[in-house]
Amino acid sequence: MQRFIPVAAVLMLAACGQGANDAGSSGGDADTAADSQTGETTAPADAVVYQGALTVLQGVERDAAELCGVVAESYPPQCGGLPVSGWDWDSVEHDEAEGVRWGSYLVTGTFDGKSFVLTEDPVPTADIDMADYPELQYQDPEIGDPAEDLSTEELQAIADEITAEFPRYVSGGYADDQNGVALIDALLVTPELEAYAAEHYPEDTVVFSSMLKPVE
Structure with a gap:
């Protein structure tokens, strides 16, 4: 293994x-x-x-x-x-x-x-x-107020689904029970990725952390 x-x-x-x-x-x-x-x-x-x-x-x-x-x-x-x-x-x-x-x-x-x-x-x-x-350097992502209260199992299912749907961009994810969100570790948060999350899940339920950062 x-x-x-x-x-x-x-x-x-x-x-x-x-x-x-x-x-x-x-x-x-x-x-x-x-x-x-x-x-x-x-x-x-x-x-x-x-x-x-x-x-x-x-x-x-x-x-x-x-x-x-x-x-x-x-x-x-x-x-x-x-x-x-x-x-x-x-x-x-x-x-x-x-x-x-x-x-x-x-x-x-x-x-x-x-x-x-x-x-x-x-x-x-x-x-x-x-x-x-x-x-x-890694920074804790900004977490909003999720529109719905989801269970740990539901949040993990969301993380797993996004990981499977975008294998090139997403390295993994997990349920954050404390904040009621699915935290997603991404290589790059693309517009396609953000649009998918917005379309399929309650508002502010998915939170992304990107390894590639915009240059300001």
Whole structure:
């Protein structure tokens, strides 16, 4: 049985093993939004720019690098998440084992409805001091007043349903008995995700916590 650990706990994985940068192979990388990974991709004027410190991984059978919300505690690690457009493994330090490439990075970009589009070059988290990015640290989400009183079982069923419906964005969820809400841990809270919750559940019953934060 594989164990799963939060992304924050696997930021140290970059220090495990001696990864090899495969400069001779770039096949399977995500389609780029620009000709190369230069950080010069221009986002639409109304696009929200997000930032986060996350694991990026590309498995053997994946045709794109992906941002990970939860990572399997194995070697090499395993995960699935949001595809990244504009990713070039040749341009970043990374680990590699058994055909899997991964690393921990500060990423900045927009969401185009299908993938995370880089707008700046990714920076290995080993090269930065996360104390300089307090806005990226976990913060308790704002909880309102739920429109209906639901049981623990009902709240957990909501969390499980959202997790199953949006596996690329949502890493899990649980019932918060004290506040009467379903707390959802998400890689990115997309408009689609918010609309789904608003349409299917009582107002203020679902509360999201996002790993990717809007840049203000």
